[in-house]
Amino acid sequence: MRISTAQMFNQSITSVLDRQSSTSKILEQLSSGKRVNTAGDDPVAAIGIDNLNQKNALVDQFMKNIDYANNRLSLTESKLGSAETLTGSVREQVLRAANGGLEDSERQMIAVELRTTLEELVAIANTQDESGNYLFGGFETGKQPFSFDAAGNVVYNGDSGVRDAVVASGVTLGTNIPGDQAFMNAPSGLGDFSVNYLASQVGDFNVNSASITDPAAYVEDSYTFTMVGGDLEVRDSSAALVTTVSPFDPSTPVSVNGIEVSLSDMPENGDSFTINPQSEVSIFDTINQAISLIEDPNKINTPQGRSELAQVLNDVDSGVNQISIARGQSGTHLKSLESHSSAHVEEKLVNSSALSMLEDLDYASAITELERQQLALNAVSSVFSKVGSTTLFDYI
Numbered sequence: 188m189r190i191s192t193a194q195m196f197n198q199s200i201t202s203v204l205d206r207q208s209s210t211s212k213i214l215e216q217l218s219s220g221k222r223v224n225t226a227g228d229d230p231v232a233a234i235g236i237d238n239l240n241q242k243n244a245l246v247d248q249f250m251k252n253i254d255y256a257n258n259r260l261s262l263t264e265s266k267l268g269s270a271e272t273l274t275g276s277v278r279e280q281v282l283r284a285a286n287g288g289l290e291d292s293e294r295q296m297i298a299v300e301l302r303t304t305l306e307e308l309v310a311i312a313n314t315q316d317e318s319g320n321y322l323f324g325g326f327e328t329g330k331q332p333f334s335f336d337a338a339g340n341v342v343y344n345g346d347s348g349v350r351d352a353v354v355a356s357g358v359t360l361g362t363n364i365p366g367d368q369a370f371m372n373a374p375s376g377l378g379d380f381s382v383n384y385l386a387s388q389v390g391d392f393n394v395n396s397a398s399i400t401d402p403a404a405y406v407e408d409s410y411t412f413t414m415v416g417g418d419l420e421v422r423d424s425s426a427a428l429v430t431t432v433s434p435f436d437p438s439t440p441v442s443v444n445g446i447e448v449s450l451s452d453m454p455e456n457g458d459s460f461t462i463n464p465q466s467e468v469s470i471f472d473t474i475n476q477a478i479s480l481i482e483d484p485n486k487i488n489t490p491q492g493r494s495e496l497a498q499v500l501n502d503v504d505s506g507v508n509q510i511s512i513a514r515g516q517s518g519t520h521l522k523s524l525e526s527h528s529s530a531h532v533e534e535k536l537v538n539s540s541a542l543s544m545l546e547d548l549d550y551a552s553a554i555t556e557l558e559r560q561q562l563a564l565n566a567v568s569s570v571f572s573k574v575g576s577t578t579l580f581d582y583i
Contacts, residue, residue: 242534243535260524267369267513270308274506277301277474278500278504280477281503284481284487308471323345364513373508378397379398380462382397384491387457392453396447397448408424409463414455419435435453437451476499
């Protein structure tokens with residue numbers, strides 16, 4: 188078989204190029220520190236590496252979402268803690284004002300303190316985060332959620348929206364507490380109704396509770412209870428007689444049209460009160476009611492005033508409890524975020540370990556291989572140099 192000069196040249200240059208390519212590949216691996224830089228280096232490992240990188244990218248996004256949610260919920264929990272402390276002091280202030288030995292000027296000072304408390308509470312409810320978004324506005328983060336109307340009542344301008352963050356595969360957590368949930372919609376301290384007492388009240392009694400116990404029999408309306416002799420008459424808003432409890436015993440609740448009403452004591456003859464449907468109360472309205480009661484020197488220490496005081500205190504307790512529940516919810520979400528964060532850290536550690544096994548370079552082996560390839564390249568280059576410079580004239 189004859190071997191032409193061209194064949195020898197081509198074989199030699201191919202060998203040189205192959206050795207150069209192998210050497211270049213090892214140099215690239217040494218430079219990057221990775222065994223697999225392209226899919227051609229190891230197709231099977233490349234698929235695993237791509238999958239692990241995608242998982243780590245997803246974990247990184249979850250961690251960003253968790254950081255965002257953690258920042259907002261931490262601030263929310265802190266502000267709700269301040270609101271809980273603030274509203275808790277309202278009960279003490281109201282009870283202090285009910286002291287019969289206080290002068291009117293002293294009660295006015297307590298009313299001023301309560302107004303300051305109300306303003307501080309509204310300021311907390313209007314808290315903004317570091318980006319200027321309102322914490323308690325629901326989805327309405329760019330609009331101040333709470334404001335005073337012309338009558339001095341606090342109104343809510345936000346909505347009930349909860350902004351969710353995806354913190355793990357298939358897991359979302361709310362990153363905010365809507366303002367109505369935290370401050371506006373506390374259960375009525377009496378149950379499902381509020382009570383209006385008359386200024387002519389003589390008996391020292393109050394309504395302990397007024398709740399719907401039989402929804403099927405319930406007829407929505409306002410009901411007026413009047414003590415006539417030893418009997419308690421109940422009339423609806425049209426003044427039609429609904430029922431008469433005869434004789435009336437305050438230790439036994441009154442049942443009427445699916446409603447059950449419990450009184451603390453015996454009303455005097457002619458005493459009357461009206462219950463109106465109201466299942467939710469606002470802590471802001473409750474504080475305003477307390478202020479109005481304290482500022483009226485002719486009411487605070489009357490039977491009517493003491494009855495209204497009992498209702499105010501019940502509603503204050505309900506408002507404090509509502510804020511406490513909202514705070515507890517934010518705290519629960521913070522614990523959940525911490526748990527998911529720990530799981531993601533562990534997952535990324537496992538993924539990174541698997542990535543290292545698939546793509547990281549064994550430097551000792553790579554250097555040995557580089558030396559071998561360089562030796563082979565030098566040998567091939569030497570042969571090519573000799574073959575390339577040999578001609579027929581060398582043998583003539």
